[in-house]
Amino acid sequence: MTDKPSSGLTGPRFEEPVERRDFFGLAAVWSFFGMILTATLGALKLPMPAVFPEADSRFPIGKPEDFPAGPPKEIKRRRLWVLSDDKGIAVVSTVCPHLRCVVTRHADGTFVCPCHGSRFDATGKKTSGPSPRGLIWKEVSITPDGRLIVDSEREVSSNARFAV
Template sequence: MPARLEPEPVSRRDLLGLSGLWMTAAAVVGSMLGALKLPMPRVLPEAGARFRIGSPGDFVPGTEQVIKDRNIVVRCTEQGVAAVSLVCTHLGCIATRSPDGFHCPCHGSKFGDRGEVIGGPAPRGLRWLQVSRAADGSLVVDLKREVKPDTWYAV
């Protein structure tokens, strides 16, 4: 009998009420979190990352050309062809050619001739991109595949 008179830590009525409250809260928070998955895109709406840049014959060793739409520079030497991204590794502005390399207009990052950082806030060098050959023989650059600097695709 004394046991029944001892005060319970949580009364039965409170337990039911509190569990109802917490279950409601859990349901609301849970469904909100589920709904918040919506803004996270599963497929990114953008143009394909692989694109043709021309046939090997278009590139003469010792020259380079900037492809403006894709923000890359295609360079050709005796070793082969390489594509370097012009998107600044700092905050995504587009670097331009300077006499000794590349420089970015936004926050003054400076890159050397091989795209290596020589000044400014850029955390790393410009990205070198994979060059390959399509079935029809033309050269293809893949913006999503980065290769080590000084990787030349022999043509």
């Protein structure tokens, strides 16, 4: 057994330096425990969904008289534009199908995504950019008490109108 001679001094400045072999041994042990802890936390998180679905995909947006034929109205909170003309009411999502940025609507009725530049015409059809498809039009219905309901999970064609 070959112990190193002690300097006889005490305090953190005078502690014997850690041997390289000891340092790598301790690093390996702590890395192992860190890996086990990370794997355990990951395994515990697996059963939980990353995204919780909305409780109800249907929500009211107002009464038909709130949307007279004319300029479209934006419902920012719901990320929708409501278009109303003499044929009825239509609702288009402002969420870009590419990576879910919110598109902006220009005065000429076209839509542009600020994130990667996808462009959509006034019917929501993609005209350029990386978006894999056009904007999504949502189904509109009405409750017995006369409130317009949008179903965010039901898609309709861009020329569908809910007649009021």
